[in-house]
Amino acid sequence: MNSMVSLRSVFMDGGCNSRFQDKQKMLKARKKPVKVLAVSSQKADKSIKVGILGASGYTGVELIRFIANHPYFSISLMTADRKAGQSIGSVFPHLITQDLPDLVAIKDADFSNVEAVFCCLPHGTTQEIINGLSTRLKIVDLSADFRLQDVHEYAEWYGQPHKASELQKEAVYGLTEIYRNKIQSARLVANPGCYPTSILLPLVPLLKDSLIELQDIVIVSNSGVSGAGRSAKEANLYTEVSEGIFSYGITRHRHVPEIEQELSDAANSKVTVSFTPTLMPMSRGMQSTINVKMAPGVLVEDLKQHLKKFYEKEEFVVVLPDGQAPHTKYVQGSNGCHINVFPDRIPGRAIIISAIDNLVKGASGQALQNLNLMMGFPENTGLSCMPLFP
Numbered sequence: 001m002n003s004m005v006s007l008r009s010v011f012m013d014g015g016c017n018s019r020f021q022d023k024q025k026m027l028k029a030r031k032k033p034v035k036v037l038a039v040s041s042q043k044a045d046k047s048i049k050v051g052i053l054g055a056s057g058y059t060g061v062e063l064i065r066f067i068a069n070h071p072y073f074s075i076s077l078m079t080a081d082r083k084a085g086q087s088i089g090s091v092f093p094h095l096i097t098q099d100l101p102d103l104v105a106i107k108d109a110d111f112s113n114v115e116a117v118f119c120c121l122p123h124g125t126t127q128e129i130i131n132g133l134s135t136r137l138k139i140v141d142l143s144a145d146f147r148l149q150d151v152h153e154y155a156e157w158y159g160q161p162h163k164a165s166e167l168q169k170e171a172v173y174g175l176t177e178i179y180r181n182k183i184q185s186a187r188l189v190a191n192p193g194c195y196p197t198s199i200l201l202p203l204v205p206l207l208k209d210s211l212i213e214l215q216d217i218v219i220v221s222n223s224g225v226s227g228a229g230r231s232a233k234e235a236n237l238y239t240e241v242s243e244g245i246f247s248y249g250i251t252r253h254r255h256v257p258e259i260e261q262e263l264s265d266a267a268n269s270k271v272t273v274s275f276t277p278t279l280m281p282m283s284r285g286m287q288s289t290i291n292v293k294m295a296p297g298v299l300v301e302d303l304k305q306h307l308k309k310f311y312e313k314e315e316f317v318v319v320l321p322d323g324q325a326p327h328t329k330y331v332q333g334s335n336g337c338h339i340n341v342f343p344d345r346i347p348g349r350a351i352i353i354s355a356i357d358n359l360v361k362g363a364s365g366q367a368l369q370n371l372n373l374m375m376g377f378p379e380n381t382g383l384s385c386m387p388l389f390p
C-alpha cells in the first residue's frame, strides 16, 4: 500500500488505525486541528488528478496556486472558453514556468484520468454541462447553480428555470465548518458565495443558539473587484472602480436568498436580512459589518464567548482579541476568516465584523477544503499558508 492510499484509509476509516489514534490523542490537547502533521509525515505523490473547468478565470487561477502546494492532487485538465487552445503561461504570465496542461474547450476535455473537478464557470454553466459528466467524478461547483434548495426560488432570483433541478436535492452546501459531515460523503458540493461565507460564519452559531433576534439583522458588505471575475465589464474598468466606492444590488442582490436560506436553517425559523453589498477599490478582500439585536438578557460578551467556543478547534476561523477589528489585509491570500464582536452605542445591539479573502475562503480555498474532505484527506491539506502581508 503506498503512502497516499494508506493516509486516505486512515482518515476514512474513522480512526481505526492506532498510530492515527495516538496522534489524535496527542493533538487533542492543542487548540487547532493539526491533522496536517500526519500529512506532512507522509511521502507526497500527487497521484490524484483533478480538473479545473474555467481555469483562465480568477477562482481557477487561485486553485492552481493552492494545488501547486497540495501533496496529493495534481492538475491534469484545465478548460477555458475564449482562451481555449492557449497555454497557461500565455494567459497568466506569472505561471509561465509551471508544468501545466494547455487550456481546452469543455467539449474537447478528456476526463478519463480525472477523479474530481472544480467548476469555476459563470452562473448557469455548470448546470448545463453537469449531466454530461461521469457520475464517478466528485464535483465542487463554485458558481451559484446548486446553492439554493428551492428550484422556484432559484428561478425567481436567477431569472431562468434550473436545467439540472434533480441534482439540486443532492448538492451539499459547502460551508465547511458547518456542514463538514455531509460534505465528507457528498458527490456534488455547492461552494458558497463570498458574501454569504463572510456573513454565515459569524451568524450561524449565534442563530443556532437563539442569541440574536431573527428579524433585525443589518449587513453591509464590502468586496474587492476580483469578486466580479476576470471577464471585461464596463462597470469594472479602472476608471469606474478606482478612488471611489458604490453599493449595488440594494435589497435585490442574488445572495439574499442564499444568506436567508442558511440563516433560516440555523434558526429553524424564517430569517429576513437587510443586505447591502458595496464595491471597494481593491483587488481582493471582503469585509462584512453586521449589526444585530441581541435576544433578551444576552450580552455582547456572550456573543463573543459563544463564537470563540464554537470555533476554538478551527484552523481557519479565528475570533480576534477584544477591540481588534478584522482587516482584509490580515487574511489576504489565506483561507482565514477573522471575526470580532463589538458593543453598539445603541443598547441591546452588537456590531459583528468579519473579513475574508473573497478568492480564498470566499471561493477557491473553501472549494479545496471541501474537496479534501470529499476525498478523505484532512481538510487543511495544501491550505495552511500564511496570509500575504502587507
Ligand SMILES: NC(=O)C1=CN([C@@H]2O[C@H](COP(=O)(O)OP(=O)(O)OC[C@H]3O[C@@H](n4cnc5c(N)ncnc54)[C@H](OP(=O)(O)O)[C@@H]3O)[C@@H](O)[C@H]2O)C=CC1
Pocket (backbone or CB within 6 Å): 053, 054, 055, 056, 057, 058, 059, 060, 079, 080, 081, 082, 083, 084, 106, 119, 120, 121, 122, 123, 125, 142, 143, 144, 192, 193, 194, 226, 227, 228, 229, 230, 231, 358, 359, 362, 363
Ligand atoms: N471571483 C470571486 O470572488 C468569486 C466567484 N465565484 C463564482 O465562481 C465562478 C467563477 O468565477 P471567476 O473565476 O471569478 O470568473 P471569471 O470570469 O474570472 O472566469 C470564468 C471562467 O469560465 C470560463 N467560461 C466563461 N464562459 C464560459 C462558457 N460559456 N463555457 C465554458 N467556460 C466558460 C472562462 O473562460 P475564458 O477566460 O476563456 O472566457 C473562465 O475560465 C462564478 O460562478 C463566480 O460567481 C464564487 C465566489 C467568489
Ligand SMILES: CC(=O)N[C@@H](CCC(=O)OP(=O)(O)O)C(=O)O
Pocket (backbone or CB within 6 Å): 142, 143, 144, 192, 193, 194, 195, 223, 224, 225, 226, 227, 228, 229, 277, 279, 362
Ligand atoms: C464584486 C462582485 O461583483 N461580486 C459578485 C459576487 C461574487 C461571489 O461570491 O459570488 P457568486 O459566486 O455568487 O458570484 C456579485 O456581486 O455578483
